[in-house]
Amino acid sequence: MAVEQAExxxxxxxxxxxxxDGFVGRHLVPLLATRLPASARIISASRTASAAQGAITFDLTDPAGVARAVAAVEPDLVVHLAAQASIDQSLEEAADTWSINLGGSLALARSLAMTVPDCTVLLASSAEVYGLAFNEGSVTESSVLQPYGPYARSKAAAESMFADVLPKSARLIVARPTNHSGPGQDERFVIPAFAAQIARIERGDEPVLSVGNLDAERDFLHIRDVVAAYLALLMAAPALPHRNLFNIASGQSIQIADILTRLRAMSRIPTSVVQDPRRMRPSEVPRARMNSDALRQVTGWAPAHDINMMLADVMADQRARLG
Known part of the structure; x- marks a missing residue:
């Protein structure tokens, strides 16, 4: 099935x-373009003006602007990636997080329901919606959500809202990817934060890495595997029911300390480590593990990149940013 879909x-x-224009979008849009029929087009939407051909600009927190954009495009597929995606930032900016992740999503869902009631929507949610459920073992799509924090709660609320607001004629695919990283991710996230420090050390900074909590275990995927899963779901979409939910994960967890050790081994300069109290965010979930059998059975998807490939790509990206 996977081969047939790829062709x-x-x-x-x-x-x-x-x-x-976000981290995931910059990887997904070119991948979608490789499978685009001759008569089709991709309309990239962002909050800031883009030079991309056919791109449009609108702010999700402006319902009227969202409605105008949807009416102008009349999409038969919407891939909804836009969100405030940083957990740390959500703790400081909870109102803005809810405004974008739920309020903006509601404006989009309303506009789609009115303008293109038969459309397909792929909603990029997050494994974070499971929250404390991870403490009960590996989660599946049927696990009861126990989100904690503004980011997780706002994403869980957006899932339910889309299911309610979109008409039954619309097809909704909710994807819950686990942690993912790769080239282009910014330093608000743990792996590029480590890699950026190492890259600066190689350029002359003091050879000391400032870190936070290293005890947590998380499942990490390469961004290319996540967007490949999105593509696989879109290829399978016409045969799916009108409401769908899929986890995207490797099924394996790795300790943050192990990730740091592997990145330090890639450094051209010996480094030491010091814990920074400002980076210490307590984790109520020591280990997060997620089952993605449903996705694999429907699409044949499987990760093609291991953790070392992902870390090497992030390290190379951070070095390139410094020239």
């Missing part, structure tokens, strides 16, 4: 991608 064109003609 076939996307079964959509007007694809709207929100958050197209």
């Amino acid at each position: 076939a064109p996307l079964p959509f003609r007007r694809i709207l991608v929100t958050g197209a």
Whole structure:
């Protein structure tokens, strides 16, 4: 099935991608373009003006602007990536996080329901919605959500909202990817934060890495595997029911301390480590592990990149940023 899907064109003609200029969007849009039928087009949407051909600009927190954009595009597929995605930032900016992740999503869902009630929506949610459920073992799509923190709660609320607000004629695919990293991710996230420090050390900074909590165990995927999963779900979309939920994960966890050790081994300069109280965010989930059998059975997807490939790509990206 996976081979057949990879060779076939996307079964959509007007694809709207929100958050197209974000970390995931910059990897997903080019991948979608490789499967685009000749008569189809991708419309990239972001909050800031883009030089990309056919791109549009609108702010999710402006419902009228969202409605105008949806009416102009009339998409048959929407890939909703736009969000405030930083957990740490959500703790400091809870109101803005809810405004974007739920309020903006509601404006989008309302506009789609009115303008294109038969559309397909791929909602990029997050494994964070499971929250404390991870403490009960590996989670599946049927696990009861126990989100904690503004980011996780706002994403869980957006999932339910889309399911309620979109008409039954619309197809909703909710994807819950685990942690993911790769080239282009910024320093608000743990792996590029480590790699950026190492890159600066190689350029002359003091050879000391400032770190936070290293005890937690998390499942990490390469961004290319996550966008490949999104593509696989879109290829399978016409045969799916009108409401769908899929985990995207490797099924394996790695301790943050191990990730740091592997990155330090890639450093061209010996380094030491010091814990910074400002970076110490307590974790109520010591280990997060997630089952993605449903995705694998429907699409044949499996990760193609291991943890070392991902870390090497992030390290190379951070070095390139410094020239």
